[in-house]
Amino acid sequence: MREFSYDVVTIGGGPAGMAAALAAREAGAARVLIIERDRELGGILQQCIHNGFGLRRFEEELTGPGYAHRYIDMVRASDIDVWLDTTVLAAEPDGVITSVSPHAGMTIVKAKSVVYAMGCRERTRGAIRTPGSRPAGVFTAGAAQRMVNMEGYLPGKEVVIVGSGDIGLIMARRMTFEGAKVKAVFEIMPYSNGLTRNIVQCLEDFGIPLYLGHSVTAIHGKDRVTGVTVAQVNDRLEVIDGTAFDIACDCVLLSVGLIPENELGRAAGLALDPITGGALADQFRQTATPGFFAAGNVLHVHDLVDWVSEEAAIAGRSAARHAQGELPLSGSQRSVAVGEGLRTVVPQRLSAFEQGKMSVRFYFRAAKPMGASLLQFWADGVLAFERKLRVVKPSEMIVADIPVRKIGDAATLEFRVLPAPEKIEADDEIEEEA
Amino acid sequence: MMARVVHAIQCIGCPIGCGGEVIVENGSVSEMTGFTCNKGLAYAAEEVVSPKRMVTTTVRVSGGSLGLLPVVSASPVPKERIFDCLRLLRGMSVAAPIAEGTIVVSDALGLGVDFRAARDISSVQ
Numbered sequence: 001m002r003e004f005s006y007d008v009v010t011i012g013g014g015p016a017g018m019a020a021a022l023a024a025r026e027a028g029a030a031r032v033l034i035i036e037r038d039r040e041l042g043g044i045l046q047q048c049i050h051n052g053f054g055l056r057r058f059e060e061e062l063t064g065p066g067y068a069h070r071y072i073d074m075v076r077a078s079d080i081d082v083w084l085d086t087t088v089l090a091a092e093p094d095g096v097i098t099s100v101s102p103h104a105g106m107t108i109v110k111a112k113s114v115v116y117a118m119g120c121r122e123r124t125r126g127a128i129r130t131p132g133s134r135p136a137g138v139f140t141a142g143a144a145q146r147m148v149n150m151e152g153y154l155p156g157k158e159v160v161i162v163g164s165g166d167i168g169l170i171m172a173r174r175m176t177f178e179g180a181k182v183k184a185v186f187e188i189m190p191y192s193n194g195l196t197r198n199i200v201q202c203l204e205d206f207g208i209p210l211y212l213g214h215s216v217t218a219i220h221g222k223d224r225v226t227g228v229t230v231a232q233v234n235d236r237l238e239v240i241d242g243t244a245f246d247i248a249c250d251c252v253l254l255s256v257g258l259i260p261e262n263e264l265g266r267a268a269g270l271a272l273d274p275i276t277g278g279a280l281a282d283q284f285r286q287t288a289t290p291g292f293f294a295a296g297n298v299l300h301v302h303d304l305v306d307w308v309s310e311e312a313a314i315a316g317r318s319a320a321r322h323a324q325g326e327l328p329l330s331g332s333q334r335s336v337a338v339g340e341g342l343r344t345v346v347p348q349r350l351s352a353f354e355q356g357k358m359s360v361r362f363y364f365r366a367a368k369p370m371g372a373s374l375l376q377f378w379a380d381g382v383l384a385f386e387r388k389l390r391v392v393k394p395s396e397m398i399v400a401d402i403p404v405r406k407i408g409d410a411a412t413l414e415f416r417v418l419p420a421p422e423k424i425e426a427d428d429e430i431e432e433e434a
Numbered sequence: 435m436m437a438r439v440v441h442a443i444q445c446i447g448c449p450i451g452c453g454g455e456v457i458v459e460n461g462s463v464s465e466m467t468g469f470t471c472n473k474g475l476a477y478a479a480e481e482v483v484s485p486k487r488m489v490t491t492t493v494r495v496s497g498g499s500l501g502l503l504p505v506v507s508a509s510p511v512p513k514e515r516i517f518d519c520l521r522l523l524r525g526m527s528v529a530a531p532i533a534e535g536t537i538v539v540s541d542a543l544g545l546g547v548d549f550r551a552a553r554d555i556s557s558v559q
Contacts, residue, residue: 049492051506063504151502195446196446201487205487390450
Protein backbone atom coordinates (compact mmCIF):
# COMPACT_ATOMS: atom_id res chain seq x y z
CA MET A 1 0.00 0.00 0.00
CA ARG A 2 1.40 3.41 -0.95
CA GLU A 3 1.82 5.98 1.79
CA PHE A 4 1.81 9.76 1.56
CA SER A 5 2.03 12.60 4.03
CA TYR A 6 0.37 16.01 3.87
CA ASP A 7 -0.03 19.00 6.13
CA VAL A 8 -3.74 19.49 5.42
CA VAL A 9 -6.15 17.04 3.80
CA THR A 10 -9.75 17.94 3.00
CA ILE A 11 -12.15 15.03 2.69
CA GLY A 12 -14.47 16.19 -0.06
CA GLY A 13 -13.89 18.46 -3.08
CA GLY A 14 -17.13 20.42 -3.14
CA PRO A 15 -17.34 24.12 -2.29
CA ALA A 16 -16.29 23.51 1.34
CA GLY A 17 -13.34 21.27 0.52
CA MET A 18 -12.01 23.57 -2.19
CA ALA A 19 -12.33 26.75 -0.10
CA ALA A 20 -10.72 25.04 2.90
CA ALA A 21 -7.81 23.72 0.82
CA LEU A 22 -7.19 27.12 -0.78
CA ALA A 23 -7.30 28.89 2.58
CA ALA A 24 -4.97 26.30 4.11
CA ARG A 25 -2.44 26.79 1.29
CA GLU A 26 -2.71 30.56 1.62
CA ALA A 27 -2.12 30.31 5.38
CA GLY A 28 1.17 28.56 4.75
CA ALA A 29 0.41 24.83 4.75
CA ALA A 30 3.05 23.50 2.35
CA ARG A 31 1.39 20.29 1.23
CA VAL A 32 -2.39 20.28 0.78
CA LEU A 33 -4.54 17.48 -0.65
CA ILE A 34 -8.22 17.31 -1.67
CA ILE A 35 -9.73 13.82 -1.76
CA GLU A 36 -12.93 13.65 -3.86
CA ARG A 37 -15.00 10.54 -4.57
CA ASP A 38 -16.72 11.90 -7.70
CA ARG A 39 -15.12 12.13 -11.16
CA GLU A 40 -14.62 15.88 -10.83
CA LEU A 41 -14.44 18.68 -8.26
CA GLY A 42 -17.42 20.89 -7.48
CA GLY A 43 -19.67 18.62 -5.46
CA ILE A 44 -23.40 19.15 -5.59
CA LEU A 45 -22.99 22.54 -7.35
CA GLN A 46 -22.35 20.71 -10.62
CA GLN A 47 -25.95 19.50 -10.76
CA CYS A 48 -27.47 22.79 -9.53
CA ILE A 49 -27.66 24.34 -12.99
CA HIS A 50 -30.05 27.13 -11.94
CA ASN A 51 -28.61 30.54 -11.16
CA GLY A 52 -28.56 32.62 -7.99
CA PHE A 53 -25.26 31.48 -6.45
CA GLY A 54 -22.47 33.80 -5.44
CA LEU A 55 -24.21 37.15 -4.90
CA ARG A 56 -22.35 37.58 -1.64
CA ARG A 57 -19.02 35.94 -2.52
CA PHE A 58 -18.58 37.19 -6.10
CA GLU A 59 -21.22 39.96 -6.23
CA GLU A 60 -22.86 38.41 -9.26
CA GLU A 61 -25.44 35.70 -9.84
CA LEU A 62 -23.82 32.52 -11.06
CA THR A 63 -25.11 29.05 -11.87
CA GLY A 64 -23.99 26.21 -9.59
CA PRO A 65 -21.41 24.97 -12.12
CA GLY A 66 -20.33 28.59 -12.62
CA TYR A 67 -19.70 29.05 -8.90
CA ALA A 68 -17.86 25.72 -8.72
CA HIS A 69 -15.76 26.71 -11.72
CA ARG A 70 -14.44 29.83 -9.98
CA TYR A 71 -13.03 27.62 -7.22
CA ILE A 72 -11.88 24.84 -9.55
CA ASP A 73 -9.86 27.41 -11.49
CA MET A 74 -8.27 28.66 -8.25
CA VAL A 75 -7.42 25.09 -7.20
CA ARG A 76 -5.94 24.35 -10.63
CA ALA A 77 -3.83 27.50 -10.47
CA SER A 78 -2.42 26.39 -7.11
CA ASP A 79 -0.13 23.49 -6.25
CA ILE A 80 -2.85 21.74 -4.22
CA ASP A 81 -3.00 18.01 -5.03
CA VAL A 82 -6.39 16.60 -6.05
CA TRP A 83 -7.33 12.92 -6.00
CA LEU A 84 -10.53 12.21 -7.92
CA ASP A 85 -12.56 8.98 -7.95
CA THR A 86 -11.15 8.33 -4.50
CA THR A 87 -13.27 7.31 -1.54
CA VAL A 88 -12.07 7.72 2.02
CA LEU A 89 -12.78 4.56 4.01
CA ALA A 90 -11.49 5.72 7.38
CA ALA A 91 -9.91 8.76 8.99
CA GLU A 92 -8.42 7.80 12.35
CA PRO A 93 -8.05 10.35 15.17
CA ASP A 94 -4.24 10.22 14.74
CA GLY A 95 -4.62 11.64 11.21
CA VAL A 96 -4.15 8.39 9.25
CA ILE A 97 -6.55 8.36 6.29
CA THR A 98 -7.27 5.19 4.32
CA SER A 99 -8.71 5.68 0.85
CA VAL A 100 -9.43 3.59 -2.21
CA SER A 101 -9.70 4.34 -5.92
CA PRO A 102 -9.87 2.33 -9.15
CA HIS A 103 -6.55 3.76 -10.40
CA ALA A 104 -4.43 3.75 -7.22
CA GLY A 105 -6.02 1.02 -5.14
CA MET A 106 -5.72 1.38 -1.38
CA THR A 107 -3.70 4.34 -0.17
CA ILE A 108 -2.65 5.63 3.25
CA VAL A 109 -2.24 9.35 3.89
CA LYS A 110 -0.78 10.76 7.08
CA ALA A 111 -2.25 14.23 7.68
CA LYS A 112 -1.25 16.77 10.29
CA SER A 113 -4.72 18.34 9.98
CA VAL A 114 -7.92 17.03 8.41
CA VAL A 115 -10.92 19.08 7.23
CA TYR A 116 -14.20 17.21 7.06
CA ALA A 117 -16.00 18.55 3.97
CA MET A 118 -18.23 15.66 2.97
CA GLY A 119 -21.39 17.70 2.66
CA CYS A 120 -24.79 16.23 3.34
CA ARG A 121 -27.25 13.83 1.82
CA GLU A 122 -31.00 13.79 1.46
CA ARG A 123 -33.53 12.35 3.83
CA THR A 124 -35.36 9.53 2.10
CA ARG A 125 -38.79 8.01 2.25
CA GLY A 126 -37.68 5.92 5.24
CA ALA A 127 -36.82 9.05 7.19
CA ILE A 128 -40.41 10.33 6.94
CA ARG A 129 -41.99 6.87 7.29
CA THR A 130 -44.49 7.17 4.45
CA PRO A 131 -46.78 4.13 4.36
CA GLY A 132 -47.84 2.27 1.21
CA SER A 133 -46.27 -0.06 -1.33
CA ARG A 134 -42.69 0.11 -2.59
CA PRO A 135 -42.95 0.85 -6.32
CA ALA A 136 -40.32 2.32 -8.62
CA GLY A 137 -40.61 6.03 -9.34
CA VAL A 138 -40.00 7.44 -5.87
CA PHE A 139 -36.80 9.51 -5.79
CA THR A 140 -35.19 12.14 -3.65
CA ALA A 141 -35.29 15.51 -5.42
CA GLY A 142 -31.49 15.76 -5.55
CA ALA A 143 -31.14 12.32 -7.13
CA ALA A 144 -33.69 13.38 -9.76
CA GLN A 145 -31.76 16.62 -10.25
CA ARG A 146 -28.60 14.70 -11.07
CA MET A 147 -30.51 12.43 -13.48
CA VAL A 148 -32.14 15.31 -15.34
CA ASN A 149 -29.25 17.79 -15.37
CA MET A 150 -26.20 15.55 -15.75
CA GLU A 151 -27.13 12.01 -16.77
CA GLY A 152 -29.92 12.78 -19.24
CA TYR A 153 -32.85 10.83 -17.75
CA LEU A 154 -36.33 12.12 -16.96
CA PRO A 155 -37.54 10.27 -13.86
CA GLY A 156 -41.25 10.69 -14.60
CA LYS A 157 -43.92 12.53 -16.58
CA GLU A 158 -46.60 13.19 -13.95
CA VAL A 159 -44.94 14.33 -10.80
CA VAL A 160 -45.93 14.91 -7.18
CA ILE A 161 -43.39 16.65 -4.96
CA VAL A 162 -43.33 15.99 -1.22
CA GLY A 163 -41.79 18.77 0.87
CA SER A 164 -41.25 22.37 -0.14
CA GLY A 165 -37.52 22.68 0.44
CA ASP A 166 -35.62 24.60 -2.21
CA ILE A 167 -34.42 21.51 -4.07
CA GLY A 168 -38.01 20.35 -4.45
CA LEU A 169 -39.12 23.75 -5.73
CA ILE A 170 -36.21 23.99 -8.16
CA MET A 171 -37.04 20.51 -9.44
CA ALA A 172 -40.70 21.46 -9.93
CA ARG A 173 -39.56 24.07 -12.46
CA ARG A 174 -36.88 21.84 -13.96
CA MET A 175 -39.30 18.95 -14.57
CA THR A 176 -41.79 21.42 -16.08
CA PHE A 177 -39.06 22.73 -18.42
CA GLU A 178 -38.35 19.15 -19.53
CA GLY A 179 -41.99 18.54 -20.43
CA ALA A 180 -43.27 16.79 -17.30
CA LYS A 181 -46.49 17.81 -15.58
CA VAL A 182 -45.91 18.72 -11.94
CA LYS A 183 -49.26 18.21 -10.29
CA ALA A 184 -48.66 19.61 -6.82
CA VAL A 185 -46.23 20.21 -3.99
CA PHE A 186 -47.28 19.00 -0.52
CA GLU A 187 -45.75 20.49 2.63
CA ILE A 188 -46.59 19.07 6.06
CA MET A 189 -45.69 22.30 7.90
CA PRO A 190 -47.96 25.36 7.83
CA TYR A 191 -45.16 27.31 6.09
CA SER A 192 -42.76 26.53 3.27
CA ASN A 193 -39.11 25.88 3.93
CA GLY A 194 -38.20 27.28 0.54
CA LEU A 195 -37.09 30.77 -0.45
CA THR A 196 -39.91 33.12 -1.47
CA ARG A 197 -38.09 33.63 -4.74
CA ASN A 198 -38.38 29.92 -5.49
CA ILE A 199 -42.07 29.75 -4.54
CA VAL A 200 -42.77 32.56 -7.01
CA GLN A 201 -40.43 31.57 -9.84
CA CYS A 202 -40.67 27.77 -9.62
CA LEU A 203 -44.34 27.23 -8.65
CA GLU A 204 -46.50 30.32 -9.20
CA ASP A 205 -44.96 31.05 -12.62
CA PHE A 206 -46.25 27.68 -13.83
CA GLY A 207 -49.47 27.45 -11.84
CA ILE A 208 -48.21 24.55 -9.70
CA PRO A 209 -50.29 24.37 -6.50
CA LEU A 210 -48.56 24.33 -3.09
CA TYR A 211 -50.57 22.63 -0.34
CA LEU A 212 -49.37 23.68 3.11
CA GLY A 213 -50.30 21.56 6.14
CA HIS A 214 -50.70 18.43 3.99
CA SER A 215 -49.03 15.05 4.40
CA VAL A 216 -48.72 12.12 1.99
CA THR A 217 -50.38 9.24 3.86
CA ALA A 218 -49.86 6.50 1.25
CA ILE A 219 -47.90 5.74 -1.91
CA HIS A 220 -49.68 3.44 -4.38
CA GLY A 221 -48.53 1.15 -7.19
CA LYS A 222 -47.14 -2.34 -7.65
CA ASP A 223 -44.23 -2.04 -10.09
CA ARG A 224 -44.43 1.67 -10.83
CA VAL A 225 -45.94 4.33 -8.61
CA THR A 226 -49.52 5.11 -9.72
CA GLY A 227 -50.49 7.77 -7.21
CA VAL A 228 -50.48 9.05 -3.66
CA THR A 229 -53.07 9.69 -0.97
CA VAL A 230 -52.78 13.06 0.71
CA ALA A 231 -54.53 14.47 3.78
CA GLN A 232 -54.59 17.67 5.75
CA VAL A 233 -52.86 17.71 9.16
CA ASN A 234 -53.66 19.64 12.33
CA ASP A 235 -51.24 21.75 14.35
CA ARG A 236 -49.86 18.60 15.99
CA LEU A 237 -49.19 17.26 12.47
CA GLU A 238 -51.86 14.56 12.91
CA VAL A 239 -54.02 13.63 9.92
CA ILE A 240 -57.49 15.22 10.03
CA ASP A 241 -60.21 12.64 9.34
CA GLY A 242 -62.24 13.13 6.19
CA THR A 243 -59.67 15.31 4.42
CA ALA A 244 -57.89 12.58 2.41
CA PHE A 245 -57.81 12.66 -1.38
CA ASP A 246 -55.96 10.75 -4.11
CA ILE A 247 -53.78 12.15 -6.84
CA ALA A 248 -52.45 10.10 -9.76
CA CYS A 249 -48.77 10.31 -10.70
CA ASP A 250 -45.91 8.19 -12.07
CA CYS A 251 -43.18 9.89 -10.07
CA VAL A 252 -42.80 11.13 -6.49
CA LEU A 253 -39.93 13.45 -5.61
CA LEU A 254 -38.98 13.91 -1.95
CA SER A 255 -37.55 17.20 -0.71
CA VAL A 256 -37.76 16.53 3.01
CA GLY A 257 -34.51 17.71 4.50
CA LEU A 258 -30.78 17.10 4.51
CA ILE A 259 -28.50 15.22 6.90
CA PRO A 260 -24.77 15.96 7.34
CA GLU A 261 -22.84 12.97 6.00
CA ASN A 262 -20.79 12.16 9.07
CA GLU A 263 -20.18 8.41 8.87
CA LEU A 264 -16.39 8.88 8.85
CA GLY A 265 -16.51 11.10 11.92
CA ARG A 266 -18.91 8.83 13.74
CA ALA A 267 -16.72 5.79 13.10
CA ALA A 268 -13.80 7.70 14.65
CA GLY A 269 -15.78 8.72 17.74
CA LEU A 270 -16.37 12.36 16.69
CA ALA A 271 -18.56 14.33 19.14
CA LEU A 272 -21.72 15.43 17.30
CA ASP A 273 -24.42 18.02 17.92
CA PRO A 274 -27.68 16.04 18.02
CA ILE A 275 -29.66 18.94 16.49
CA THR A 276 -27.42 19.98 13.56
CA GLY A 277 -26.23 16.41 12.97
CA GLY A 278 -22.76 17.88 12.47
CA ALA A 279 -19.71 18.00 14.71
CA LEU A 280 -19.43 20.20 17.77
CA ALA A 281 -16.97 22.87 16.67
CA ASP A 282 -15.30 25.97 18.07
CA GLN A 283 -14.78 29.32 16.34
CA PHE A 284 -11.80 27.83 14.45
CA ARG A 285 -14.12 25.07 13.21
CA GLN A 286 -12.00 22.60 15.12
CA THR A 287 -14.03 19.61 16.29
CA ALA A 288 -13.62 17.87 19.64
CA THR A 289 -11.03 15.61 17.93
CA PRO A 290 -7.80 17.67 17.92
CA GLY A 291 -6.53 18.38 14.40
CA PHE A 292 -9.90 17.60 12.80
CA PHE A 293 -11.87 20.53 11.43
CA ALA A 294 -15.28 20.70 9.74
CA ALA A 295 -16.93 23.07 7.30
CA GLY A 296 -19.94 23.34 5.03
CA ASN A 297 -22.96 21.07 5.06
CA VAL A 298 -21.17 18.32 6.99
CA LEU A 299 -20.99 20.75 9.91
CA HIS A 300 -24.49 22.21 9.55
CA VAL A 301 -26.79 22.48 6.56
CA HIS A 302 -26.47 25.86 4.86
CA ASP A 303 -28.89 27.63 2.52
CA LEU A 304 -26.25 29.73 0.71
CA VAL A 305 -23.03 28.35 -0.73
CA ASP A 306 -21.42 31.75 -0.10
CA TRP A 307 -21.54 31.06 3.65
CA VAL A 308 -20.10 27.59 3.03
CA SER A 309 -17.08 29.10 1.27
CA GLU A 310 -16.59 31.60 4.07
CA GLU A 311 -16.85 29.01 6.82
CA ALA A 312 -14.56 26.61 4.97
CA ALA A 313 -11.93 29.33 4.68
CA ILE A 314 -11.97 29.61 8.49
CA ALA A 315 -11.59 25.84 8.83
CA GLY A 316 -8.81 25.69 6.22
CA ARG A 317 -6.86 28.55 7.78
CA SER A 318 -7.19 26.97 11.23
CA ALA A 319 -6.13 23.56 9.85
CA ALA A 320 -2.98 25.14 8.40
CA ARG A 321 -2.16 26.84 11.68
CA HIS A 322 -2.68 23.56 13.54
CA ALA A 323 -0.36 21.78 11.12
CA GLN A 324 2.26 24.44 11.85
CA GLY A 325 1.71 24.12 15.61
CA GLU A 326 0.39 27.69 15.78
CA LEU A 327 -3.24 27.17 16.72
CA PRO A 328 -3.65 27.93 20.42
CA LEU A 329 -4.46 24.76 22.31
CA SER A 330 -8.18 24.67 22.93
CA GLY A 331 -7.59 24.58 26.70
CA SER A 332 -10.78 25.26 28.59
CA GLN A 333 -13.69 25.74 26.22
CA ARG A 334 -16.95 27.48 26.90
CA SER A 335 -20.28 26.16 25.57
CA VAL A 336 -22.56 28.37 23.53
CA ALA A 337 -26.22 27.63 24.17
CA VAL A 338 -29.41 28.46 22.30
CA GLY A 339 -32.55 29.42 24.19
CA GLU A 340 -35.97 30.67 23.21
CA GLY A 341 -36.71 30.99 19.49
CA LEU A 342 -33.56 29.27 18.21
CA ARG A 343 -32.80 25.70 17.21
CA THR A 344 -29.10 25.67 16.38
CA VAL A 345 -25.92 27.68 16.76
CA VAL A 346 -22.48 27.19 15.16
CA PRO A 347 -19.90 27.36 16.65
CA GLN A 348 -21.21 25.58 19.74
CA ARG A 349 -17.92 26.05 21.62
CA LEU A 350 -15.59 28.98 22.20
CA SER A 351 -11.86 28.42 22.61
CA ALA A 352 -9.45 31.15 23.74
CA PHE A 353 -9.68 34.12 21.34
CA GLU A 354 -6.99 34.81 18.80
CA GLN A 355 -4.79 37.81 19.53
CA GLY A 356 -6.31 40.94 17.98
CA LYS A 357 -9.64 39.29 17.12
CA MET A 358 -12.46 41.82 17.35
CA SER A 359 -15.57 39.69 16.87
CA VAL A 360 -16.83 36.14 16.46
CA ARG A 361 -19.34 35.25 13.76
CA PHE A 362 -22.19 32.94 14.77
CA TYR A 363 -24.71 31.17 12.52
CA PHE A 364 -28.19 30.31 13.79
CA ARG A 365 -31.37 28.54 12.71
CA ALA A 366 -34.65 29.83 14.10
CA ALA A 367 -37.16 27.43 15.64
CA LYS A 368 -40.15 28.95 13.82
CA PRO A 369 -41.01 31.81 11.45
CA MET A 370 -41.33 35.18 13.17
CA GLY A 371 -41.83 38.78 12.13
CA ALA A 372 -39.64 41.59 13.46
CA SER A 373 -37.44 40.07 16.12
CA LEU A 374 -34.54 40.72 18.45
CA LEU A 375 -31.52 38.43 18.48
CA GLN A 376 -30.15 38.60 22.02
CA PHE A 377 -26.81 37.50 23.44
CA TRP A 378 -26.78 36.83 27.16
CA ALA A 379 -23.44 36.57 29.00
CA ASP A 380 -23.62 35.24 32.57
CA GLY A 381 -27.34 36.01 32.64
CA VAL A 382 -26.90 39.63 31.54
CA LEU A 383 -28.12 40.94 28.18
CA ALA A 384 -24.84 41.89 26.50
CA PHE A 385 -25.79 42.40 22.84
CA GLU A 386 -28.95 42.82 20.82
CA ARG A 387 -29.59 42.89 17.09
CA LYS A 388 -32.81 43.74 15.32
CA LEU A 389 -34.01 41.37 12.61
CA ARG A 390 -36.79 42.49 10.29
CA VAL A 391 -37.90 38.92 9.71
CA VAL A 392 -36.94 35.43 10.90
CA LYS A 393 -37.40 32.23 8.89
CA PRO A 394 -36.18 28.74 9.78
CA SER A 395 -35.13 28.27 6.15
CA GLU A 396 -32.75 31.23 6.18
CA MET A 397 -29.70 31.17 8.38
CA ILE A 398 -29.25 34.08 10.80
CA VAL A 399 -25.71 35.43 10.90
CA ALA A 400 -24.41 37.71 13.62
CA ASP A 401 -20.99 39.07 14.56
CA ILE A 402 -20.63 39.36 18.32
CA PRO A 403 -17.87 41.72 19.53
CA VAL A 404 -15.24 39.91 21.61
CA ARG A 405 -15.48 42.61 24.29
CA LYS A 406 -19.20 41.75 24.74
CA ILE A 407 -18.34 38.09 25.25
CA GLY A 408 -15.49 38.84 27.66
CA ASP A 409 -14.75 36.01 30.04
CA ALA A 410 -18.38 35.14 30.82
CA ALA A 411 -18.84 31.48 31.74
CA THR A 412 -22.36 31.00 30.39
CA LEU A 413 -23.20 32.20 26.87
CA GLU A 414 -26.71 32.02 25.46
CA PHE A 415 -28.53 33.31 22.39
CA ARG A 416 -32.27 33.88 22.10
CA VAL A 417 -34.68 35.29 19.53
CA LEU A 418 -37.71 37.18 20.82
CA PRO A 419 -40.47 39.07 19.05
CA ALA A 420 -39.50 42.75 18.80
CA PRO A 421 -41.58 45.03 21.02
CA GLU A 422 -44.45 46.64 19.09
CA LYS A 423 -43.32 48.51 16.05
CA ILE A 424 -41.24 51.54 16.89
CA GLU A 425 -41.41 52.73 13.27
CA ALA A 426 -45.21 52.69 13.37
CA ASP A 427 -45.19 54.90 16.48
CA ASP A 428 -43.09 57.47 14.65
CA GLU A 429 -45.51 57.51 11.75
CA ILE A 430 -48.48 58.07 14.04
CA GLU A 431 -46.71 61.02 15.67
CA GLU A 432 -45.99 62.48 12.23
CA GLU A 433 -49.61 62.18 11.22
CA ALA A 434 -50.79 63.85 14.43
CA MET B 435 -63.53 54.57 -19.95
CA MET B 436 -60.59 53.78 -17.64
CA ALA B 437 -59.26 50.21 -17.62
CA ARG B 438 -58.14 49.70 -14.03
CA VAL B 439 -56.47 46.38 -13.10
CA VAL B 440 -55.13 45.43 -9.66
CA HIS B 441 -52.22 42.96 -9.63
CA ALA B 442 -51.18 41.20 -6.40
CA ILE B 443 -47.39 40.88 -6.42
CA GLN B 444 -45.18 38.96 -4.01
CA CYS B 445 -41.77 40.61 -3.83
CA ILE B 446 -38.75 38.28 -4.08
CA GLY B 447 -36.03 40.86 -3.46
CA CYS B 448 -35.17 39.78 0.09
CA PRO B 449 -36.29 37.39 2.86
CA ILE B 450 -38.94 39.78 4.15
CA GLY B 451 -41.06 38.99 1.09
CA CYS B 452 -43.46 41.95 1.06
CA GLY B 453 -46.80 41.29 -0.55
CA GLY B 454 -48.27 44.28 -2.32
CA GLU B 455 -50.55 45.53 -5.04
CA VAL B 456 -49.76 47.25 -8.29
CA ILE B 457 -52.61 49.17 -9.93
CA VAL B 458 -52.41 49.58 -13.67
CA GLU B 459 -54.63 52.11 -15.43
CA ASN B 460 -54.65 52.30 -19.22
CA GLY B 461 -51.49 50.24 -19.51
CA SER B 462 -49.30 52.12 -17.05
CA VAL B 463 -48.68 51.79 -13.32
CA SER B 464 -50.72 54.36 -11.40
CA GLU B 465 -50.30 53.21 -7.82
CA MET B 466 -48.36 50.69 -5.73
CA THR B 467 -49.03 49.67 -2.12
CA GLY B 468 -47.39 47.28 0.33
CA PHE B 469 -43.77 47.47 -0.84
CA THR B 470 -41.24 48.83 1.61
CA CYS B 471 -38.14 49.61 -0.44
CA ASN B 472 -37.14 51.02 -3.83
CA LYS B 473 -35.85 47.66 -5.01
CA GLY B 474 -39.25 46.16 -4.26
CA LEU B 475 -41.10 48.96 -6.06
CA ALA B 476 -38.92 48.51 -9.16
CA TYR B 477 -39.40 44.74 -9.12
CA ALA B 478 -43.18 44.99 -8.69
CA ALA B 479 -43.56 47.52 -11.49
CA GLU B 480 -41.53 45.42 -13.93
CA GLU B 481 -43.30 42.23 -12.82
CA VAL B 482 -46.61 43.74 -13.92
CA VAL B 483 -45.52 45.45 -17.13
CA SER B 484 -42.90 43.04 -18.53
CA PRO B 485 -41.96 40.13 -16.28
CA LYS B 486 -38.60 38.53 -17.09
CA ARG B 487 -36.72 35.48 -15.86
CA MET B 488 -33.24 34.07 -16.18
CA VAL B 489 -33.47 30.72 -18.00
CA THR B 490 -31.26 27.72 -17.29
CA THR B 491 -31.53 24.35 -19.02
CA THR B 492 -29.33 21.78 -20.75
CA VAL B 493 -28.42 20.97 -24.35
CA ARG B 494 -27.13 17.71 -25.78
CA VAL B 495 -23.39 17.20 -26.14
CA SER B 496 -21.70 14.88 -28.62
CA GLY B 497 -18.31 13.36 -27.85
CA GLY B 498 -18.14 14.81 -24.35
CA SER B 499 -17.23 13.53 -20.91
CA LEU B 500 -20.84 14.38 -20.04
CA GLY B 501 -23.92 13.96 -22.24
CA LEU B 502 -25.46 17.30 -21.25
CA LEU B 503 -24.20 20.86 -21.13
CA PRO B 504 -25.87 23.27 -18.69
CA VAL B 505 -26.64 26.61 -20.35
CA VAL B 506 -27.77 29.94 -18.92
CA SER B 507 -29.30 33.00 -20.52
CA ALA B 508 -26.88 35.94 -20.47
CA SER B 509 -29.73 38.21 -19.38
CA PRO B 510 -33.39 37.72 -18.36
CA VAL B 511 -35.87 36.45 -20.97
CA PRO B 512 -39.46 37.77 -21.24
CA LYS B 513 -41.53 35.33 -19.20
CA GLU B 514 -43.93 34.46 -22.02
CA ARG B 515 -41.03 33.43 -24.29
CA ILE B 516 -39.36 30.99 -21.83
CA PHE B 517 -40.88 27.89 -23.40
CA ASP B 518 -40.01 29.08 -26.92
CA CYS B 519 -36.38 29.33 -25.80
CA LEU B 520 -36.55 25.87 -24.22
CA ARG B 521 -37.92 24.40 -27.46
CA LEU B 522 -35.11 26.00 -29.44
CA LEU B 523 -32.45 24.63 -27.07
CA ARG B 524 -34.03 21.18 -26.87
CA GLY B 525 -33.45 20.69 -30.58
CA MET B 526 -29.76 21.54 -30.43
CA SER B 527 -26.59 19.56 -30.00
CA VAL B 528 -23.08 20.89 -29.42
CA ALA B 529 -19.76 19.13 -29.90
CA ALA B 530 -17.21 18.76 -27.10
CA PRO B 531 -14.85 20.20 -26.02
CA ILE B 532 -16.74 23.22 -24.75
CA ALA B 533 -15.41 26.01 -22.56
CA GLU B 534 -17.47 27.79 -19.93
CA GLY B 535 -18.87 31.03 -21.32
CA THR B 536 -19.01 29.84 -24.95
CA ILE B 537 -22.06 31.29 -26.70
CA VAL B 538 -24.29 28.34 -27.58
CA VAL B 539 -27.08 30.42 -29.14
CA SER B 540 -26.63 34.05 -30.00
CA ASP B 541 -29.66 36.39 -30.02
CA ALA B 542 -32.14 33.56 -29.35
CA LEU B 543 -35.39 34.06 -31.32
CA GLY B 544 -34.43 37.67 -31.93
CA LEU B 545 -34.93 38.47 -28.23
CA GLY B 546 -31.45 39.93 -27.93
CA VAL B 547 -30.49 37.25 -25.39
CA ASP B 548 -27.52 34.90 -25.76
CA PHE B 549 -27.33 31.49 -24.14
CA ARG B 550 -23.92 30.52 -22.80
CA ALA B 551 -22.25 27.33 -21.59
CA ALA B 552 -22.29 27.23 -17.77
CA ARG B 553 -19.30 24.89 -17.49
CA ASP B 554 -16.41 23.24 -19.34
CA ILE B 555 -16.94 19.84 -20.90
CA SER B 556 -13.90 17.94 -22.13
CA SER B 557 -14.00 15.59 -25.09
CA VAL B 558 -13.58 11.84 -24.87
CA GLN B 559 -12.00 9.67 -27.54
